[in-house]
Amino acid sequence: MEEGVEPVAGNRPRQSSTASEDTPLPVPAPRSVRCEARGVKKAFGDNPILRGVDLDIPEGSFAVLVGPSGCGKSTLLRLVAGLETADEGTIHLAGRDVTELPPRDRDVAMVFQSYALYPHLTVRDNLAFGLKLRGTAESEISTRIKEASAMLGLDKLLDRLPKQLSGGQRQRVAMGRAIVRRPTIFLFDEPLSNLDAALRAEVRVEIRRLHDRLDATTLYVTHDQVEAMTLADTLWVLNGGRVEQKGAPLDVYERPASRFVATFLGSPQMNLLEGKLEREDGRFFAAGGGIRAIVDEDRFGDALEEGRAVSIGVRPHDLVLAKGEAPVVAELKVELIEALGFEAYAHGWLKSSGPTLIARLEADDARSVKAGVTVPLTAAPTSVHLFDPESGRSLAAS
Amino acid sequence: MQRALKLLLLVLAVVLLPACAEPTPPSVIVWHHYRGKEQEALEKVARAFEAETGATVALLALPYDGYGAKLEAAIPRGNGPDVFLSPHERLGTYLANKLVTPAGGAFPDEDLARYEAASVDAITDGGTRWAVPLATKCVALYLATKYVQTPPETLEELLTAGRAAGKGVVPLAYEAHSAYFHAPFLHAYGGKLFDGKGFAMVGPEAERAAARVAELSRAHDIPEEPSGDLVKQMFTSGGAAAAISGPWLAADLPPEVRYTVVPLPRIDGAGRMRPYLTVDGAFLTPQGASKERARALVRYLGSDASAKVRAAEGKQVVANRAVWGEIDDPVLSAFHEAGTLAVPMPASVAMRATWVPAEQALRKILRGDATPAAALAEAKARYDDVMRPPPPPPSPVPVVLLMGVLLLAGAIFAVRRVREPSFRRELAASVPAYKYVAHAVVTVFVLVVLPLLAGTATSFFAGTRDEPRYVGLTHYIEILTARGQPLLSHGSFYLTLLVTVGWTLVNVVAHVGIGLVLGTILSRPLMRMRAVYRVLLVVPWAVPSYVTALAWKGMFHRQFGAVNAILAAVGVEPVSWFSQFSTAFTANVATNVWLGFPFMMVVVLGALTSIPKDVLEAAEVDGATRFQAFRLVTLPLLKPTLLPAVVLGSVWTFNMFNVVFLVSGGEPDGTTDILVSEAYRWAFARNAQYGYAAAYAVIIFGLLALASRVTSGVGKERGGAK
């Protein structure tokens, strides 16, 4: 089990959408399209934000974009929506070059972080707004509104103004406004960040369910690791204006391509220590900063070379109390214990001068281990990550 | 702290000093309104008198504006002057307010021969001489030496000489629409403006005079719509061969302009053009009349010695005959000669009400809108209407009854409210709140409610301030029944109301429209130098509105305005802006739109910043074009801010006195007047009918209160429906 990420059933076999049992509504015909960005560059003034981004989201896929704050996630999303224009590169929707088209000719729907509901219109009119502009027939509009409001539980709220709704309800209206349009692609910009934790978990599941039902191509920006891990078909990690890594969420989590991705995903953050490779009894060890762990030779293959300097990464989740036969990789002088109930994290030093380190304790062990004691730790060879100290790239053979 | 102390000491010093420093008060106190050379000469004369008699004379120079009001306020309370100098035409008012006494010993019969007969006439009323005439003022003929070398005998000679001056030169420049400047023509044909009782510019003589002037205008012998400034400018720049004006023009002409001044000529087939004569007199107040020295001073002011100084140094056209042999100033001598031929201006109070109707008639005649006979008859009717005797005092019973009923209803309402327990609870709970707002309530009461009550009270009275006569609701009835005329007849309340409402609608629509467009453009982040444009566009608002209004009035001038110049450049015939209702109204609207759009623009700019950007982006993503987003999202979101601004703007425009009064001035013929400017005219241009004007004001207030009630009701209703 990976820490911090709760298992979600929707992960991953792409069984195409059959309506879930509680809503016997007809499923709108999917109109999903492929979305591609090629070599997109964007600068605000002298400040380059995107330095050549390539994105490829197949029809009906759920792509999640993550990255540190200010790295240009929203900018990329707005480029796809047509709210910004790219300095260089192209954007294709369904194979059509839309780079120069205004938003209204792209047939995309966007859910804003602030929801951006029309404050002077009722929920019903908010939902109908885009359809009316496109000259949809009245009867069609009302069917679609009925459909969407049933899906999102908005039936009772249709005649209210946005200011008369709670945060969660507004969020639903924002989604409903996107859904009724039946766009070719959904764009979400941190749609859950204004909700409290419980509601966020609930809506998150709902969004995934909705996606499975509508099967629409989706580009979703988030800060939240859990959302990223649970929602994505493909996770795109953006850093420094470029795509740092893409792949299935678990792949990215388990095999980060760089030190940046490794530390960015996962909470608490991966422990990182500087050291070098040693060879003993025909096996390679990564040693330094008070740790000495066997490395997985299958994974790193040719990159292993005695004496090579490396950055050693072990997720706190994989660093546990050594019991019985398990090889001890480090001795932790415990400074404090964070008990979470089902498990605990021990913070401490490996050496008096070394960096701090975090290890996981079973709930039972958490009671016996006290601050000030020194405990032995172990880690499976597969959980040891090695990075080039200069470039930060993973040493794993790709 | 220290500064406050110093200030206090200073104030004390100022208050106390005169008392201690000057143990003997001056023997004679004189008020006057002279400036410059005239003032210096007067001071010199006073010093000479002091040297001769040993008296002390205190001279106090007051501004001419409000001079009369100050006299009226000070003299009856005994803190006025002993002697004051004033143009004689106010004598009627002074007599009515008992501010003057007969000159008596200051002007004995033996002095009669000293003065020009016309001057003596001017200060004589009912056989009594009320002042000593000091100096005279009247208009004369200025001739540009460049075009006219020999003084013309007749008007026709002058015109012939003037026409020969060539294209672009007007033979004669003067303010043709002003009754004061028209008087010489009127007098030449034997007509009169005022006959001692009422408006007399009617009948064949007056008609012939007016027809002659209309003829001059048609033949372009005189300029169109000339103001005093324009006359000066034309004469200075060589654009006029001759001008009719007073001594003030000579003072304003630059030294390089060569000209002569002669008395006004005769008119062929009529008599000599005789202007009105104004005489500055020295008047004795009741307080001064009892002082030997004051009487002596007044007599001395008229003496040969004094006249010599005032003429030679003060450049006054003195009324004393003796000095004229020795004066070698040709301009001064010419005005003196013109004065001997002039008609003393009637000094009665009723005379003053003749100017406005006479001017209106002249404008109409000059424009060719009416025949002289019709226009003059209408002017007389207007004069008579303005001067109609106040209505008989009605019984106060209806008003008292009405008040009683209102009070009773109020009392019943109050008692019922107080009986409600919830009300009493709330009242008790809000006592502290009342304490907090008490000062505001008092301020509002003193500054708003009291004047309102005073104004309302005024509207129940007619007559002068000193002798008010209760007339009840008569003013309201007269206004609301259009004074017995058809309801939409000229100048009626309803017609004016219609104009006012139209004026308000057109303006507010234009303000909001332009404000919206500019505000939206300026809020675009893409625009370069937005801050500069913003400041520039707020400028019309920042400039005092009367300055703007006067500038626009100049731009709409028929002959010399920028607007017509631009029109001419694109080949459009010059428009006589103030001769038709539609164009005059347009000119007013243009000015007021210029004044008013910045406010709406600023409101829109402010409101736009409160509209979240992402809502507009959402609309764009939803498929809206820029315009659709504006119409369907921006506009509805602006509405809550815009609505109060529109109500406010409507009230301002409804009462926009400055523009209407200064730009069109009601031209043509009062048709572009709105309710406030009409009210103003009743108070200040039509024999001071304050009560009638106050009734207008109360009605305006009522209308606006009602209108804003309705609009705010509409706003609420819409808000509630959402």
Ligand SMILES: Nc1ncnc2c1ncn2[C@@H]1O[C@H](COP(=O)(O)OP(=O)(O)OP(=O)(O)O)[C@@H](O)[C@H]1O
């Ligand atoms: N209109 C703009 N003008 C200038 N700079 C901008 C503009 N919009 C965004 N930026 C800058 O571009 C960078 C990327 O912004 P963006 O909103 O795409 O970041 P983000 O990845 O969405 O961040 P976050 O996770 O905090 O939402 C930021 O440094 C931001 O300051």
Ligand SMILES: [Mg+2]
């Ligand atoms: Mg963002």
